[in-house]
Amino acid sequence: MKESSPIQASKAPAIARAAAVLRLLGRSDTPLGLGAIARDVALNPSTCLYVLRALAEEELVAFDAATKRYTLEAGVLTLARGWLRQSAFAELVPASLDRLAPRFGVTMLGVQIVGLDHIIVVAAAQGGQNFQLSAEVGSRFPALISATGRCIAAFGAHDPDEIATRFAALRWDDPPGFARWQAEVEQVRERGYAVDDGNYIAGVTVLAAPVWKGAGAMTQGPGHALVAIGIGSALRRSGLDALGEALLIEARGLTRQMGG
Amino acid sequence: MKESSPIQASKAPAIARAAAVLRLLGRSDTPLGLGAIARDVALNPSTCLYVLRALAEEELVAFDAATKRYTLEAGVLTLARGWLRQSAFAELVPASLDRLAPRFGVTMLGVQIVGLDHIIVVAAAQGGQNFQLSAEVGSRFPALISATGRCIAAFGAHDPDEIATRFAALRWDDPPGFARWQAEVEQVRERGYAVDDGNYIAGVTVLAAPVWKGAGAMTQGPGHALVAIGIGSALRRSGLDALGEALLIEARGLTRQMGG
């Protein structure tokens, strides 16, 4: 039997339900009622009510008794603080971002790589005052997209078939063919950093360099990456190579600081 | 490390267990094994294992297969981002903090009031270069402590008995007597902002001013507060009143912007 039975396979389904509810509330722009929530996460209203009450008890969701609507509660911030506290990367990366962003006038991101599924923005710094290509902390992106994706493909020890499958599911503004993409990935292995020149978002150029986590963990692939984002025309004018090399230096410094 | 609070009966106990595990992992400085986690949250190892697996499936917990240790995963950041997105206060307050912190050389906090239980730091700004500020976001404090506590007591429509009970449980460096504290709370009602002069932390003065949430929600008490923290001697020299009045003005501005 193939392993693909993701729903109901767990021995603690209430947790998956709770996570789905939290994510829905995080996505929603307005407070939601029980009915709307139950419908969206495909739960029985009664079950959903108990989930919401338990989450409210933990102060992860807020309940407005007057309108009977639910929202995320600030308790989720406390969890995030706990993660930030213990993540060496999150602690160290802002300094690197603050160095590079003003120097090259780019938006800098520090991202965490979560498997082959996706990456999560951990920290950000704005370079130019005019064009703010803001990606907020906590945002998720598909793992293989853009420059970071080429990094993951180049340095992660992943199954080629798996990569091909996931590549096919990506959405680009201007998709590169798989063959050309693979050639670029090969180039990343030599050069050390990756470039996405308008493929992901038209007119926008993205660079990424890998940061490894623990000592000698390089065989398992990078756990993080530094990302630079800027307007393509401006970046090409000021020289991509200089930015790429600066990314590499900072990324190597971070790897070293984290015990490499 | 101290034991977590006991898990209470609910119709979805797995959620309370999950929250306890997440909080424990957030508190811990090092990755933890199954045994340590199960012991701390008072769970059967087998049950705890299923909880951890479900949390890992949701990418709220990271599992290191080599060491069999668990950590918080970056997914908690995504939840926090959802909360920040939909909180008008979190969106607006940084501007206020950034205005006041350098002007008075104080550490500024924006806090969210969660019932009578506690407050959560939502945003922070440094005046001097003394401490790291970003680490503070997400911290929890008892609701009635320090200057914020006097605000909540003054403007929240809470049961006096409940307040007295909770007051008795607080820990101060230099506890004010209940009678004197109540007199100060009365003063807060007239002046509009609260002062804690070395009671909570010796040598440190804290000021707080309330921010109400929705329009006409003042009857239910403030949902947020602006907090200023500084060295007592320095603050008294530069004048507490000026800082207090500035806090009030910013707090009123925020209340207005949030639909007051």
Next chain:
DNA sequence: CTCTTTCATTCAATATACAGAATACCATTC
């Protein structure tokens, strides 16, 4: 290398969380 200890994981019986129907609660509308 073998024994001992510690920890993670599976297994099978049973206490209980869950789904669905039934009820209570509002807020509108007639």
Next chain:
DNA sequence: GAATGGTATTCTGTATATTGAATGAAAGAG
């Protein structure tokens, strides 16, 4: 004021999540 529609909430039998013991897999000591 009565009725209606759309909610949220309680109630109850049953499938299943939880438990504690048994098994497996490492790590450390002798």
